[in-house]
Amino acid sequence: MRRGQLSLSVVEAAVGVVLVVGVAAGFTAGVAPAPSAEPQLDALARDTATLLGSEPAPGTGDAWLVALARSSASFDRLRPDARERAARALPADVAFRISTPHGTVGYPRPPRTTVGSTTVPTRHGPVTVRVWYG
Amino acid sequence: MRGQTNLFALVVALVLLTGATVVGVSLADAALAGADREPIERHAAAATADRLTAADSPVTTRANVLNASRVAALNASRLRELAPTAGAGDVRVALDDRTVVEWGAPGGGWTVRRSVVVRSRAEPRLIRANLSRRSTVTVPGGVDRATVTLDPGPNTTLRSVRANDRVVLHDGSGLNTTATVHLDRYEPTTLRVDAGANATGRVAVTYRPRIVDDRVLTVTVDA
Numbered sequence: 001m002r003r004g005q006l007s008l009s010v011v012e013a014a015v016g017v018v019l020v021v022g023v024a025a026g027f028t029a030g031v032a033p034a035p036s037a038e039p040q041l042d043a044l045a046r047d048t049a050t051l052l053g054s055e056p057a058p059g060t061g062d063a064w065l066v067a068l069a070r071s072s073a074s075f076d077r078l079r080p081d082a083r084e085r086a087a088r089a090l091p092a093d094v095a096f097r098i099s100t101p102h103g104t105v106g107y108p109r110p111p112r113t114t115v116g117s118t119t120v121p122t123r124h125g126p127v128t129v130r131v132w133y134g
Numbered sequence: 135m136r137g138q139t140n141l142f143a144l145v146v147a148l149v150l151l152t153g154a155t156v157v158g159v160s161l162a163d164a165a166l167a168g169a170d171r172e173p174i175e176r177h178a179a180a181a182t183a184d185r186l187t188a189a190d191s192p193v194t195t196r197a198n199v200l201n202a203s204r205v206a207a208l209n210a211s212r213l214r215e216l217a218p219t220a221g222a223g224d225v226r227v228a229l230d231d232r233t234v235v236e237w238g239a240p241g242g243g244w245t246v247r248r249s250v251v252v253r254s255r256a257e258p259r260l261i262r263a264n265l266s267r268r269s270t271v272t273v274p275g276g277v278d279r280a281t282v283t284l285d286p287g288p289n290t291t292l293r294s295v296r297a298n299d300r301v302v303l304h305d306g307s308g309l310n311t312t313a314t315v316h317l318d319r320y321e322p323t324t325l326r327v328d329a330g331a332n333a334t335g336r337v338a339v340t341y342r343p344r345i346v347d348d349r350v351l352t353v354t355v356d357a
Contacts, residue, residue: 009147013150017154020151024157028161043184044247047198056321091249
């Protein structure tokens with residue numbers, strides 16, 4: 001015992017602990033990951049796109065998304081109203097950004113945030129709606 | 135001496151192994167229980183919200199546009215019919231903070247929020263015009279249908295009605311009727327009655343302006 005040998009039982013126990021913890025960790029890692037906020041945000045982004053895609057923008061004869069994507073002039077004219085309209089459609093704690101071929105409406109997107117997004121094709125180009133908890 | 139040391143090591147080893155097993159198994163059990171239970175609530179809430187906001191749902195006029203009177207008529211059994219998955223537990227459907235349908239008393243559970251607009255109809259508006267003075271009536275944007283009543287005077291034949299130059303009513307032998315016409319809700323509509331220079335008679339147009347409110351639809355399922 002003076003030769004510094006580890007007891008065989010302790011070695012066996014260590015191997016056993018590693019085995020058991022390994023199996024348990026397998027269960028923990030193998031099950032579905034914790035529910036993320038992403039599906040919820042995706043749904044809100046789709047909702048916003050659906051609403052802005054079917055509601056007429058005042059004075060244009062087109063839906064908001066189509067009117068925003070149509071031309072630079074149309075985009076600049078509608079930008080303040082569109083921002084207000086989208087903010088009204090979303091819950092108060094959700095921020096948004098709408099990207100069109102002529103520019104963006106909404107807030108700058110913070111890095112490393114979970115973002116829900118959806119892209120809607122219009123006849124003037126694609127429009128992307130991104131939302132996140134802000 | 136040697137045997138006793140081994141016995142001590144064996145006890146320590148057994149204690150370690152038992153402890154690790156208990157901790158490990160309880161951790162795995164908690165993880166499994168959590169994984170097993172939550173998706174039911176999550177899927178039920180998401181599916182119920184999807185069904186409610188879909189374009190072909192009985193409470194919507196278009197996707198994400200709820201009809202206020204049909205929402206008011208919603209009750210627990212109709213909601214269960216619409217979304218059988220909601221029957222998995224206690225459910226609450228609310229618009230902003232106002233509860234629409236509830237059964238059981240969902241305490242925690244999973245909540246899904248969706249952006250919708252609720253459309254209700256205001257009191258009908260009536261516009262009358264005397265055809266000897268004017269032949270056009272303007273309906274504001276956002277209205278998708280209107281009722282037109284034509285009452286031609288003597289010696290007057292009204293053959294057609296146009297909405298923004300699109301013919302919506304026509305009869306070669308003369309119109310003397312009440313009819314509902316569908317309008318483009320994206321812009322204001324000018325209804326023009328094709329009347330000759332000396333036409334007499336009346337036209338009345340009735341429409342119901344829409345009131346649109348933004349709401350957050352909340353579906354909570356607690357299984």
